Amino acid sequence: MNIKIALEPAAGDCGGIGAERKALLSFDDAVATAVATAQPLSGSDRVDLRNANGRVLSRDVHASSALPRFDHSAMDGFAVRSCDLSGPGPWTLPILSTMAAGDGIREASALPGMTVEIYTGAPVPTGFDAVIVREKCRRLGDTVRTAYLPKVGENIRKLGEDVAPGVQLASSGTLISPHVAALLAASGINVVDIRPRVRVALITTGSELRRPGEALQSGQIYDSNRYMTAGMLSLPWIEFTDLGHLRDDPGAIRDALQMASQEHDVVLTSGGMSHSAADHMRTALEACNARLEVLNVAMRPGKPATVGRVGRALFIGLPGNPMAAAVVLGQIGLPAIRATSGFRQHSVDWYPAVAGFDYRKREGRTEFVPVKVIGRDEMGLPVLARLGRGSSGSLLPMAVADGFAVLRPERIHIPEGTVVRYEPFGS
Template sequence: MAEPLACSAGKAGPTLSVDAARLRAVAVAAPVAETEILPLDLACGRVLAGPVVAASALPPFDNSAMDGYALRLSDLAGAGPWELPVTRRIAAGDRASGPPDPGTAVRIFTGAPIPAGADAVVMQENVTRSGDRITLTARPRSGQNIRRRGEDLARGAQALAAGVGLTPPRLALLAGCGVPQVAVRRRVRVAILSTGDELAEPGRLLAPGQIYNSNRVMLRATLARLPWAETTDLGILRDDPQAIRAAIRQAALTHDVVISSGGVSAGEADHILDALRAEAAELDVLKVAIRPGKPLTVGRLGGALYFGLPGNPYAAAITFAQIARPALRKVAGLTEAPDAWLPAVAGFTYHRTTGRREYVPVTWASRDTLGRPVLERLGHGASASLSPIACAMGIAVIPPDLSVIHPGQPLQVEVLGE
């Protein structure tokens, strides 16, 4: 467990790198302990609570990998070609049978059990058949086209480790080795809230000085794509210190994670920090060398992980993706660290101030000779902008020490999902 962080609005501390801020957020996160048993059909996307072992060998018996003919290599004496009579037929679903009669072949189909004593299967395309006899000219190797019992997974061997997300191929693996159900960690309970009298929900008339609340929709939609999370939307909290304190106290009692947007700077109208102090939160206002989204609150509020994201929409999206989401993955119990960054090259010129890692919305319509996307920058970097990220195919990351980006500059890009 990391050292508790003191709630310190406006703290005059060092500016952290994005990686350091991410590590601090992950350090104060704790995995949910409760588990539940689910059938495989309902477990897609959930997180395994413990290792799973194979209930059956995979495959459960020696079987044919091809349609063809099973035979014994000892029956292929001398130099070819060899001619063998076909005496039997075995299809998928048939019971295993005794060995082929000496000097004969057995017609066999993909998935069918290998007859005892047969040590190769010749593809039907590699023989000539005339009536009930086949002729082959090339000697097969031992074990050719035979899938051996347990060669994929032995009975009792570990099929999946704890902490992995259950993808469709992983569920298929479990089904294939006879596992009907799994223990998964329960879903992470996430509460989201927005603060500020300036906010109104879409569909309502804007009063003078108000803007529509886009962060709520962004966060809800982002969290909805995480099958291991469930979200409670607490709506907009007005600038009432007592109401804010009561809301965040209750949210921390009933959720694993609380995420607010807006009201995390040191301004006198930013009541979130006052409420957090009053609730003895173990938090810090981090100064992060990131553009957009320099101010960020992270830590613990009672038993809950707490994130205070910037109010500007693009800044909120970037700080959630780069710092909050990895910590949420730890709360979910996930042990895998996805690497979604792909190599790309700039197709634009951009002069910038150094010192902060910058995340830029980009699109592309072409690739270079190495197949890398040639990126075009969208927008002008304003943290309140919505149209660039809405039109983006991905987010490019610019290292903090680069002052000028020229066409052809190697960059990395995170492709945005559908």
């Protein structure tokens, strides 16, 4: 779906308001379109597993052997043959030997009624089918006495019960988390194939912006979006570059876009996405022959969200207002960047929660409300307090919030006690 950039309202459009409403994409459609606009990176890097945390697998990984690799004891205790524990207990069993983790697997050579003292992780000698924990036994010299009758297989981790040989351990597009790395390491894998880092460039625009620490003149403000964006994209699978701040100069913005799109996979901009005469980003995009697929979204905040392609790069235009920029980057931008990296899953994690507030909103738009968890209901669901008035320029509510409550477009009134979608920050 190609959307032509309209710099001026059409004749007879009464200011373009009606046309703008018709052009609004639903939030769900905007996310789906942004993800579809992304082009997954090709190529693969081969790295040591120790250096792969937080990277994205480029190939499926399969188990070359079973996990566990042999039957072993899950507890410290005594290995027994359940058939020896017949009749009324307690039973007294001679101790044949002791087995510790790292010992080789031994064939059973015990006479009937014997036991093996065994430690956690030690191979279970062939012929023994249960382990009685040490706390249920009493050692008397070279014998052990117990009144406990175990089930067959009790406290034994069986060969292959976790992973069978040939099973897929992780698929292409999986993020290598510490838990995935542990599974691969346990399977003897020390080298993995990963996707290249996504090269993301940020261009910040706005003649009114200054760096924190610089002196402000009348009408100027400090640039917060650069720091917010850099923090949100500080991820192992992203190579982030801040290309600096530009004044509202259409030619300079055009040149920066052209250069960035040649050297990066994703170009992010902050500010200048509205339709006013002082917002030059759309003019610069048109000069670069950009193809925009998302252009204005039925969401609050973040309506001027823009996604498309400029040159060879994915383009994501963030609004200048900080809360709007954070919502667009987290909700639309990051799923598209994840798709560029080749992630299997693009969506944001969310959980059900209960509104601890009463709120009315406009029908037809998805709203993102900063919230704080103030307790749990009787079912254990988080209870959320709404913070601030939802202004797209607000920073304090977002800074102290635990996450966003996402209010669906068909809802107008959200009474207290309504179950809503909750997206905690950092999920």
